[in-house]
Amino acid sequence: MKAVTWQGRRDMQVMEVPDPVIEQPTDVIIDVTSTGLCGSDLHLYDPLTPFMAPGDIVGHEPMGIVREVGSAVSTLEVGDRIVVPFNISCGSCWMCSRGLFSQCETTQNTDQGTGASLLGYSKLYGSVPGGQAEALRVQFADTLPIKVPHGPPDDRFLFLSDVLPTAWQAVEYADLQQGDTLVVLGAGPIGDMAGRIATSRGLRVVVVDQVPERLGRVSAYGAEVIDMSDVDDVAERVRELTDGRGADGVIDAVGMEAHGSPKAELAQKAVALLPKKLQEKAMLTVGSERLAALYSAIDSVRRGGTVSVSGVYGGAADPLPMFQLFDKQIQLRMGQANVRKWSDDILALLLKDEDVLGVETFATQHLPLEDAPEAYRSFRDKEDGMVKVVFTP
Numbered sequence: 001m002k003a004v005t006w007q008g009r010r011d012m013q014v015m016e017v018p019d020p021v022i023e024q025p026t027d028v029i030i031d032v033t034s035t036g037l038c039g040s041d042l043h044l045y046d047p048l049t050p051f052m053a054p055g056d057i058v059g060h061e062p063m064g065i066v067r068e069v070g071s072a073v074s075t076l077e078v079g080d081r082i083v084v085p086f087n088i089s090c091g092s093c094w095m096c097s098r099g100l101f102s103q104c105e106t107t108q109n110t111d112q113g114t115g116a117s118l119l120g121y122s123k124l125y126g127s128v129p130g131g132q133a134e135a136l137r138v139q140f141a142d143t144l145p146i147k148v149p150h151g152p153p154d155d156r157f158l159f160l161s162d163v164l165p166t167a168w169q170a171v172e173y174a175d176l177q178q179g180d181t182l183v184v185l186g187a188g189p190i191g192d193m194a195g196r197i198a199t200s201r202g203l204r205v206v207v208v209d210q211v212p213e214r215l216g217r218v219s220a221y222g223a224e225v226i227d228m229s230d231v232d233d234v235a236e237r238v239r240e241l242t243d244g245r246g247a248d249g250v251i252d253a254v255g256m257e258a259h260g261s262p263k264a265e266l267a268q269k270a271v272a273l274l275p276k277k278l279q280e281k282a283m284l285t286v287g288s289e290r291l292a293a294l295y296s297a298i299d300s301v302r303r304g305g306t307v308s309v310s311g312v313y314g315g316a317a318d319p320l321p322m323f324q325l326f327d328k329q330i331q332l333r334m335g336q337a338n339v340r341k342w343s344d345d346i347l348a349l350l351l352k353d354e355d356v357l358g359v360e361t362f363a364t365q366h367l368p369l370e371d372a373p374e375a376y377r378s379f380r381d382k383e384d385g386m387v388k389v390v391f392t393p
C-alpha cells in the first residue's frame with residue numbers, strides 16, 4: 001500500500017510499504033477513506049525530528065471502512081464505517097476508567113516517560129504506524145474506534161479523530177459560563193473549532209492570529225478577532241475589550257511553534273545541529289524560549305481565570321512567570337485530548353440534520369495522498385489558504 005513516510009527533517013515522502021496485518025485478536029484493519037493533516041504533524045516535520053526514524057508512517061486523523069476483523073472482536077463487522085481516535089487507549093485500565101484516555105496505562109510509554117501511544121507520532125509515543133496511508137491496523141477495536149453511520153460525507157465525522165475532541169476539551173477545561181469572554185490564541189484548525197464550539201454555547205469569543213484568511217474564517221461565525229500583527233500587545237488589547245479585567249478564560253491553541261519568538265527558532269536550529277542522541281535530550285530538557293503564546297495567555301486572562309492549553313509544548317527549562325501565575329490566581333489546565341471522554345457527546349451533535357459546527361465545510365483542501373509532501377510544506381508555510389487538509393487515499 002501507499003503511505004506518507006518521514007524520511008528526514010522537512011522531508012515527507014509517499015512510499016510503497018507492506019500492508020498492515022492483524023497482530024492481536026482485538027485488532028481490525030481498515031481501508032482509509034479520509035485522513036487529516038494536523039498542526040501536530042508539523043512538530044514531526046521539524047522540531048521533533050530527533051525522535052523520528054526514516055520510514056516512519058505518519059498521520060493520526062483517519063477514518064475508513066473495516067476490511068478485516070480479528071477473532072476476538074465482537075462489535076465490528078467487515079464494511080462498518082469507523083473513525084479512529086488519535087490516542088490509542090484500551091478503554092478499561094485505571095486511567096481509561098477515569099476518562100483520562102490520553103494517559104492509558106496499557107499503552108503508556110514508560111521507557112520514554114510519556115503517556116498513551118499516539119498513531120504515527122514518533123518513538124516518544126510508541127512508534128505506532130500512522131494513518132496517512134491506504135490502510136491501517138486499529139487496536140482495541142471493541143472500545144477505541146467510533147462507529148458512524150453510512151451516508152453523510154466523511155467530513156461530517158472525520159474530525160472526531162482529533163480536532164473536535166481537542167477543541168471540545170479546550171473549551172471544557174476553560175470552564176466558562178454563558179456570556180463569559182473566551183480568548184482563543186491561534187486560528188488554526190484547533191483554535192477555529194474551539195471558537196465554533198464556544199460560540200455555540202453562548203460564550204463571547206475573541207480569536208487572535210495574524211493569518212488573514214484564518215481570521216476571516218472565524219469572523220464568519222461571529223467571533224471577534226485581534227490581528228496580532230496590528231497590535232503591540234495582545235493582552236493589553238484583550239483588557240481593553242473586557243473592562244480592563246482580562247478574559248475569563250484563554251485557550252492557547254498555538255503551542256511551541258508560536259510566532260513572536262525569534263530566539264526559539266534559533267534554539268531549534270541549534271538543536272538540529274547536535275548529534276542525534278544529544279538532540280533527543282536537548283529537545284526535552286533545554287529551555288527553548290518557545291512560550292510566546294503561553295505568556296500571552298497568562299497575561300490576557302483575568303485574575304482568577306483559567307488558561308486552557310491545547311497547543312503542544314516540549315522543553316523543561318523555560319522560565320515560567322510563577323509570580324504572575326500565583327498572584328493572579330490562575331488555573332492552568334492542559335493535555336492531549338481524552339478523545340473517548342467527549343466523543344459520544346460530539347457524535348450526538350454531528351448526527352443532527354443541521355451541521356451545527358460547520359464540519360462539512362471545515363476542510364480547505366481535499367488532496368490525494370500523493371500530494372502529501374507538497375501539502376506539508378504549504379501547510380507549514382500557511383500558503384494557498386491552507387487551514388485544514390484532508391487526504392483521500
Ligand SMILES: NC(=O)c1ccc[n+]([C@@H]2O[C@H](COP(=O)([O-])OP(=O)(O)OC[C@H]3O[C@@H](n4cnc5c(N)ncnc54)[C@H](O)[C@@H]3O)[C@@H](O)[C@H]2O)c1
Pocket residue numbers: 038039040041042043162163166185186187188189190191208209210211214228253254255256257258259260292293296309310311312335336337
Ligand atoms: N492537545 C491535543 O490533544 C492536541 C491535538 C491536536 C493539536 N494540538 C496542538 O494544537 C496546536 C494547534 O494546532 P493546529 O492544527 O490548529 O495548528 P496550526 O499550526 O495550523 O495553528 C496555529 C496557529 O497559531 C497562530 N499563532 C502563532 N503564534 C501565535 C501567537 N503568539 N498568538 C496567537 N496565534 C499564534 C498561527 O498563525 C497559526 O494560525 C498545535 O500545537 C498542535 O500540536 C494538540
Ligand SMILES: [Zn+2]
Pocket residue numbers: 037038039040041060061086162163
Ligand atoms: Zn491532530
Ligand SMILES: [Zn+2]
Pocket residue numbers: 089090091092093094095096103104105106107
Ligand atoms: Zn487504558
